[in-house]
Amino acid sequence: MTVRIPLETLRGFAHEALTRSGLSEADAATAAEVIVYADEHGFTTHGTNALAGIYSPRLRDGRINAAAEPRIVADTVSAAVIDGDGGLGLVTTTMATDLAVEKARQSGIAMVAVRNSSHFGSAGYYAHRATEAGLIAIAMTNCGAQGVAPPLGGTIRMLGTNPLAVAAPAPGGAPFVLDMSATTVATGKIRAAQREGRQVPGGWLVDHHGETVTDPDAYFDGKADVTWLGGSAVTGGAKGYGLALLVDLLCGPLAGASFGPTPDLLENGEERPDTDIGHVVIAIDPAAFGAAESFGAGARTLLDTVAACPPARPDGYVTYPGAPEAARSAESRRDGVLLPGPVAAQLVLMADQLDLSVPAALRPEVLRPEAVSA
Incomplete structure (x- = not known):
């Protein structure tokens, strides 16, 4: 079963849930934008599902610092490092994205790393945010010290899913937005x-x-x-595995954050928390390459041509990363955001815990909290 809820209603609900979980009004507004972006574009595991399952509980019990004050601890013309003060990754990475865009306007290319942060939601949000300013962007995160998958051919879970997103503006249609994890x-x-x-x-x-x-x-x-993206070693799993290592190198040692593969893991192999997570945002200004206008036009031509390719099957179609999500966003804005029943049920339970009014769309009898198993 699924439910539909108006986009603005969902955003307002998320904002209020975050303030009642301890965030300031400003930080809650920022975080709600990131959360609702995920649901709006079809990434339902990273939207209000994460609000109910990760962000609200951890803000309330202190695992995420609701009163965090992120600060810049290293700064040059084209690079910076932000200490997130143990705060919400949705807030710290939005700050990092805007700083990277600002710096790229000055230097052409800029990179901002974040340490001491937490789960940052949908990577695509940050890359997409930069395209709205006309820039190309790459956003990535590790999972701190948490082990989700073993190295290729190994037995101990050492690495995270280590997602990354790449986005490029293409005026006149949906931008290119590739949002993926290094695992399958x-x-x-x-x-x-x-x-x-x-x-x-x-x-x-x-x-x-x-x-x-x-x-x-x-x-x-x-x-x-x-499995790693690509599957086994024979089918290309080394590619996904290599991407995961790259993300951990940039978001861990370079950012000064935690990372999965450390010697102590070989000795005890115990599960470790996803704290002190690292993020990286890279922004590229086409204007620095003399392509302030031509890049967007060329990108539009390239993507439209790809989408116009005759499909291999009569009932098939050809598209590109970002286009299906843009269509889902348009549908969400028109008809309401589509949420799976179990996610809606989680939101009802969270709202009852926060003494928060529940939007009518989320509270049909079949979604009552009593029906949610512990």
Whole structure:
């Protein structure tokens, strides 16, 4: 079952939930934008699902510092490092994105790293935000010291899903926005399948013998691991694995944040928290390359030509990263944001915990909190 809720209603609900969880009005407004972007564009595991499951509980119990005051601790014309003060990654990375855009306007290319932060939601939000200023952008994050997947061919979970997004403006249509994890799938989708009582597609998980597993419980029981983008070593898994290492190198040692593969993990292999997470945002100004106007026109031609390619199947179509999400956004703005029933149920439960009014769209009888299993 799914529900639809007006976009502005969902944004207002998220904003109030965040203030009641301890954030200031300004930080709650920023975070609500990032959260609702995810649901609006179809990334439902990273939107209000994360608000109810990660952000609100951790803000309330102090695992995320609701009163954080991020500060710049290193600064040059084209680079900076922000200490997030243990705060919400949605806020610190928005700050980093805007700073990277500002610096790129001056120097052509700029990079801002963040340390001492937390989960930052949908990577695509930050890259997309830069395109609205006419810039190209790359955004990425590690998972701190948390191990989600073992190195290719290994047995100990050392690395995170380590997502990254790349976006480029293309006036006159949907921008290019590639939002991906270095693993075949984000673990939130595995959790969603478990919650909904369904199997996951073949190729998402493999057991310790390399055999495909479709039971999501196997991942959380430690009997199977999420695969790297590309699958096995034979089918290109080294590419996803290599991307994950790159993200950890930039968001960990370079940013001064935690990272997964450390020697102590080899000795005890214990699960570690996703704290002191690192992020990186890179912004590129086409004007610095003499392409202030021509880049956008060229990008539009390139993307439209790709989309016009004849499909291989009569019932198929050709598109590009960013276009389906733009269509979903238009639908969300017109008809309301589509949320899975289990996510809506989580929001009802969170609202009751916060003594917060629940939008009517989220409270049909089948979604009452009593129906949500612990």
